[in-house]
Amino acid sequence: MNLPHGLRAFRHRSFRLFFLGQGVSQFGTWLQLIATSWLIYRLTGSAFFLGLVTFALQIPFLVLAPMAGVWVDRLSKRTVLRVTNAVALAQSLAMLALVVSGEIQPWHLIAGNLVLGIVNAFDSPARQSFLIELVGGRSDLPSAIAFQSMLMNGARFVGPMVGGAVIALGGEAWGFALNSASYVAILAALAVVRVQPRQPEGTHQGWLAQLAAGFRWAYGFLPSRSILLLLAAVSVGTQPLQALAPFFARDVFSGDSQTLGWMIGAGGLGAVSGMLFLALRPTVRGLLTVIGWAGAIAGVAVVAFAWCAWFWPALALTYVAGMGMMLTAGSINTVLQTIVEDRLRARVAALYIMSFLGMSPLGALAAGWAALYVGPPAALTVGGALALCASLVYLARLPAIRREIRPVYERLGIVPRAPQL
Secondary structure, X not given: OOOOHHHHHHHOHHHHHHHHHHHHHHHHHHHHHHHHHHHHHHHHOOHHHHHHHHHHHHHHHHHHHHHHHHHHHHOOHHHHHHHHHHHHHHHHHHHHHHHHHOOOOHHHHHHHHHHHHHHHHHHHHHHHHHHHHHHOOOOOHHHHHHHHHHHHHHHHHHHHHHHHHHHHHHOOHHHHHHHHHXXXXXXXXXXXXXXXXXXXXXXXXXXXXXXXXXXXXXHOOHHHXXXXXXXXXXXXXXXXXXXOHHHHHHHHOOXXXXXXXXXXXXXXXXXXXXXXXXXOOOOOOOHHHHHHHHHHHHHHHHHHHHOOOOHHHHHHHHHHHHHHHHXXXXXXXXXXXXXXXXXXXXXXXXHHHHHHHHOHHHHHHHHHHHHHHHOHHXXXXXXXXXXXXXXXXXXXXXHHHHHHHHHHHHHOOOOOOOOOO
């Protein structure tokens, strides 16, 4: 199939099928997340509970993702994905039953998100490391990473807006029902894709030794260490914008669930815009600079949003924050997956996820707690300032980071080799 360079991942039939199935599933996931967020705020009226339910969903990424990466590196990625999506379907059906019966309580929503978070801690590194099998090698991998990120954030753009309307018209139960139905698409796609599985690493090392090998690679190399630490700081600092969004939707902008959907959708649209820019780039060269400036822009946008009293300018700031955050995260993922050794791919993907999604609940919980004492705007301001300061520190160290990564880029043919003197 002859496609423009920026669309090169779609040359592969298996990637196209997986992309379609995952798109439907991610749309459903966002319907459920919006329903959960709105429902717990309706039941409790508490900004702290908003932070807590997000914490429950994402804390498994911090605690379990590194160990999950070791496990995923040993197994068939497709098998792992089949199991995780089947369990996620069961979770969605259980939550639907509680909502329809009228027995739903705040602790049910927190526990349900915790179960889903545990599933996702295994699903995410499997999905990231499965991409190279779907596109048959490294050459089309950056395109696949960018389009997968664009897909997930496209669902984040459309899902909340549709979810807000669905909840307003039919109630929260429809969010859970539609999510349950959406899992059929990804399970069907996994059943029909054809890939050549990568052979797991042949080793007699135990779990701890393999876990340590992933940490040594990721944190023993200045470029990977620097971008992962920056990602953690930006994630902690910007995640509270989403966690506290129901407060701003209802109490600042005097809106309802549709207002919440527009706010989160605007962040998703910004993220899609950032991923489109990333997908159309011909090379990973220059991404180290993009990472630093995108993180700084996200931090500034979060601070400005915190004190914005008008809805439409706030939507624009949410768009900018979403674009900056996902450009940071997507660029980091592209660099890491380009330079990592195949035998460590799932483990490094898991450490990326730990830094991105695993650190988010700490920011959400801290912001929810701080909001009780200083208010949500001040809590958001602290987070945005953290993202901005971390980005400026990273940019100051960028020359050293470039020097360290150049030999790796030369070996992979990304940049020409320096002439021998």
